[in-house]
Amino acid sequence: MRVMFILKKELTDIVRDRRTVIISVIVPLLLFPMVFFTMRGMTGSGDTTESFRISIRVQGQLREILLNDPKVSLAEVDDVKQGIREGSIDAAVKEGHDKKTGVRLLYDNIDRRSIDAASHVAALLKSMNSNAGQIHVEMMPMHPVKKAGGWLFLSTLVPVFLFIFCCACPLPIAADISAGEKERKSLEPLLSTGTSRTVIILGKLEAVTIAGFVSVTAFCTGLLISYLLSPSVFTESSMDFSVSLWSIAIILMIALILTMIFSAIEIAAGVFARSSREAQLMGMPILVICMTAVYMAGAVSLKTMPAYYPHVPLVNIALALRTCAMDIPRMDIVIPAIIWGVVYGGILSFLAVFLFHREWAVYRT
Amino acid sequence: MSNTVLTETAGIAVKGLSKKFKGSVVYAVDNLSFVCRPGEITGLLGENGAGKTTTLRMLSTMIKPTSGSAVICGYDVEKHSSHVRRTIGVLFGGVTGLYDRLTARENILYFAGLNGVSVETAATRLEELVIMLDMTEYIDRRAGTFSTGMLQKTAIARTLIHDPRVLLLDEPAAGLDMGSSRIIYDAINHYRNQGKTVILSSHDIGVASALCDNAIILHGGGSVAQGAINEVIKGFSSLEDAFMEYTGYRIHD
Numbered sequence: 001m002r003v004m005f006i007l008k009k010e011l012t013d014i015v016r017d018r019r020t021v022i023i024s025v026i027v028p029l030l031l032f033p034m035v036f037f038t039m040r041g042m043t044g045s046g047d048t049t050e051s052f053r054i055s056i057r058v059q060g061q062l063r064e065i066l067l068n069d070p071k072v073s074l075a076e077v078d079d080v081k082q083g084i085r086e087g088s089i090d091a092a093v094k095e096g097h098d099k100k101t102g103v104r105l106l107y108d109n110i111d112r113r114s115i116d117a118a119s120h121v122a123a124l125l126k127s128m129n130s131n132a133g134q135i136h137v138e139m140m141p142m143h144p145v146k147k148a149g150g151w152l153f154l155s156t157l158v159p160v161f162l163f164i165f166c167c168a169c170p171l172p173i174a175a176d177i178s179a180g181e182k183e184r185k186s187l188e189p190l191l192s193t194g195t196s197r198t199v200i201i202l203g204k205l206e207a208v209t210i211a212g213f214v215s216v217t218a219f220c221t222g223l224l225i226s227y228l229l230s231p232s233v234f235t236e237s238s239m240d241f242s243v244s245l246w247s248i249a250i251i252l253m254i255a256l257i258l259t260m261i262f263s264a265i266e267i268a269a270g271v272f273a274r275s276s277r278e279a280q281l282m283g284m285p286i287l288v289i290c291m292t293a294v295y296m297a298g299a300v301s302l303k304t305m306p307a308y309y310p311h312v313p314l315v316n317i318a319l320a321l322r323t324c325a326m327d328i329p330r331m332d333i334v335i336p337a338i339i340w341g342v343v344y345g346g347i348l349s350f351l352a353v354f355l356f357h358r359e360w361a362v363y364r365t
Numbered sequence: 366m367s368n369t370v371l372t373e374t375a376g377i378a379v380k381g382l383s384k385k386f387k388g389s390v391v392y393a394v395d396n397l398s399f400v401c402r403p404g405e406i407t408g409l410l411g412e413n414g415a416g417k418t419t420t421l422r423m424l425s426t427m428i429k430p431t432s433g434s435a436v437i438c439g440y441d442v443e444k445h446s447s448h449v450r451r452t453i454g455v456l457f458g459g460v461t462g463l464y465d466r467l468t469a470r471e472n473i474l475y476f477a478g479l480n481g482v483s484v485e486t487a488a489t490r491l492e493e494l495v496i497m498l499d500m501t502e503y504i505d506r507r508a509g510t511f512s513t514g515m516l517q518k519t520a521i522a523r524t525l526i527h528d529p530r531v532l533l534l535d536e537p538a539a540g541l542d543m544g545s546s547r548i549i550y551d552a553i554n555h556y557r558n559q560g561k562t563v564i565l566s567s568h569d570i571g572v573a574s575a576l577c578d579n580a581i582i583l584h585g586g587g588s589v590a591q592g593a594i595n596e597v598i599k600g601f602s603s604l605e606d607a608f609m610e611y612t613g614y615r616i617h618d
Contacts, residue, residue: 186462189523192425193479194451200479359428360387 052117055080055092058103062125062135066093069124084108084142087303090117102136109141109148110155110326113301151326154243156298158251158325159318163290165219166258167283170212171266175279177204178270187362201267201356205349208263213256220255247324250334254320257341262286264348271355274364294318302330310336317341376562377401377424377531381433384419384586393419395586396433401564401579403530406557408573408594409566410608411583417566418458420583421533424564425455438530438562451480454524458535458566461520465509469500469519472508473526480527487526494522497552514545521549525556532556535566550576574604584612 015021053075056066066072077083080092084106090113096102103125107118118139125137141148181187190200266283273279297318300309310316310333320337323330355361377400384394394416401407409417422428424435426446434441440448463472470491477487495504498518503511508519521537537553538546553576557563567573573580574594581591589611590597594604601607 184462184464185457185460186464188422188425188427188457189455189462189476189520190479191427192450192453192455192457193476194447194481194527195479196447363428 052090052113052120053088054117054121055083055089057092057094062093062103062128065128066121066124071120072124080106081142084114087111087301090114091121093121096136096138102138104138104140106140106142109143109145110151111301111303112299113304154325155322159294159297159321160291161220161223162216162251162255162258162321163294163314163318164287165216166212166255167262167287167290169215169219170208170259170263171280171283172276173211173215174208174263174266175270175273175276175283177208178267179273179276179279180270182273183275191362197356198353201271201353202349205260205263205267205352208267209256209260212259212263216255216259217252243325243327247327247329250329251321251324254317254324254334254337254341257338257345258317260345261341261348264345264352268348268352268355271352272361272364290314297322302333309333311340313340313344375403375438377435377437377564379420379424379433379435382420382423382430382435383432384416384423384428385431392431392586394423394430397581397583397586397588398433399581399588399591401562403562404557404560405578406553406563406565406576408577408580409564409583410568410570410573410580412568412612415583415612416586417583418535419586421455421457421535421564421566424449425453425533426450451527452529453531453533454527454529456520456524456532456534456537459539461516463508463511463516463519463523466507468507469504469511469515469522472519473523476523477526482527490526490528491522494525497548497555498522499548513540514542517541517549518545521552525552530561532561532563533566534563536568537565538569538572546572570603570605570608574598580604582608582611 051071051073054066054072055076056063056072056074057080058066067074075083075089077089080089080094083089084092085108091105091107094104094106096104105118105122105125108114122137122139125135128135143151181190191197265286266279269282270276270279273282293312293314296312296315297309300319302319302323305319309319316333316337317340320329320334323333379400380398382394382397383392385392397416397420399407409420411417419428423430424437424442426442426449429443434443436442437449438452440452442449463469464475467475473491473494474487477490482490491504495501498521500515500518500522503515508516511519517538517540524532524534532553534553538549541549550572553563553565557578565573565577577594579591579593580597582589582597590607598604598607601610
């Protein structure tokens with residue numbers, strides 16, 4: 001009976017807290033439609049060419065059938081391997097060793113668009129089997145299958161986990177170190193000292209970034225140990241996960257910048273929030289935005305993505321992580337991502353400092 | 366207390382200080398003017414909501430005045446807030462705001478560092494404060510295990526560690542037993558005798574009449590009486606009677 005009494009009081013308390021209702025109900029209601037609207041717009045602009053650019057080096061009926069397919073457009077290059085590598089074509093159809101019945105399908109097995117193109121052409125050729133006799137399609141991936149599987153797996157896993165860790169790990173620390181000061185009533189003594197508010201908040205930001213990064217590193221190490229102990233937990237078959245030290249160093253640098261970005265926004269939220277609980281609640285939409293950025297970076301082909309992608313907040317960082325996880329750190333993506341990351345971190349740190357100087361934010365009632 | 370103009374470098378001068386919070390229709394502090402001189406304790410007296418804490422918050426640069434000015438040791442609270450903070454020691458009423466997971470020593474030394482006190486000076490001053498406030502037994506214990514008295518003494522030591530010229534004390538002995546209260550009042554007296562400027566905000570009229578040289582009685586955000594204690598109680602049998610009269614409570618025979 002007393003439990004129900006307490007439950008009723010707590011529920012009343014929560015429902016009467018307008019901000020909690022806004023953050024936990026209104027924001028998710030609006031956020032997801034906005035996120036999907038944005039995603040649809042960006043994905044649409046990223047892959048406007050419906051058809052796959054295929055280099056067709058077969059003659060006769062096969063060539064005619066492929067050219068008649070609305071999703072196939074003819075694209076000729078001198079060197080098909082280089083064309084596929086550079087993204088000027090998605091795949092190439094060549095004559096097989098047995099010229100009468102076979103074709104070879106060359107594609108990049110670490111590029112989503114190239115894989116899709118190869119799948120489409122293979123399906124098309126197989127559907128012809130009944131009309132034109134048996135056609136043997138020899139799939140020719142450009143990278144060793146085991147290695148490509150590992151790279152694709154890592155390029156999906158690394159951005160997802162790093163974004164989750166870099167966002168979630170500093171959250172409770174940031175909430176405690178900022179909004180927690182209000183709860184403990186230690187904020188006013190702190191603000192009455194000779195140290196400026198800017199210094200105080202930057203000190204806190206540093207502490208959260210370091211603690212958050214340590215936590216991120218611990219999570220990643222734990223994940224790696226788990227994989228080494230039991231690879232089958234992650235994949236059905238063991239994959240080749242060779243990533244160079246250079247790529248790992250870039251990943252760690254990006255993780256540090258990402259942790260700084262999230263620490264700054266979480267500290268800013270903590271300064272504005274009245275309690276740790278409210279501060280942590282404010283962190284939830286940030287996680288949704290992160291996952292959206294990771295999804296958008298994963299859905300696009302690195303070869304055909306629009307030129308502005310390396311400048312889209314968070315998406316660029318996810319893209320940079322993707323290239324590093326595939327051990328092909330692309331500096332045209334990594335450098336803008338790092339520069340923009342530092343800029344976002346700076347802007348958000350400034351926001352935290354700005355709020356910490358504002359009476360209406362610090363003494364919110 | 367006198368309303369004469371202060372020298373540039375001593376005490377507190379407040380002129381027309383007002384504060385109206387956003388969304389509120391009334392002034393929390395309304396056109397307050399007073400002067401506090403070094404070597405004197407000024408009692409800021411008033412019932413709940415009279416404006417005592419808001420006044421102390423403005424003087425300690427926590428919040429900005431809506432209008433008026435306050436100068437502490439020659440520094441304007443708005444224009445030179447960082448200088449003001451280095452000059453003052455503030456004890457906020459009712460709550461000590463200590464870090465539970467730090468020891469009393471760590472709490473105090475943290476604030477010494479924040480106030481720019483060197484490690485050696487802080488260590489020396491801490492030893493003096495530990496003896497003065499009788500904190501030897503628990504100085505190296507975590508604050509999370511402290512009684513109210515221990516917490517309050519630690520908070521006072523934290524307020525005094527950087528040897529501030531001005532002390533702003535809000536209910537320094539709230540919730541304490543007689544022994545602890547006595548130690549704290551003795552410490553305040555000690556600092557008055559050293560020439561510090563002290564503002565003591567309190568509900569306890571008895572304490573105010575025993576400790577303070579001057580009194581400001583606040584009511585509804587404004588000052589209804591102020592001056593030396595003997596001036597304020599002129600015509601009344603005690604400071605308590607004067608307080609009751611000025612704040613609208615009538616004394617019945």
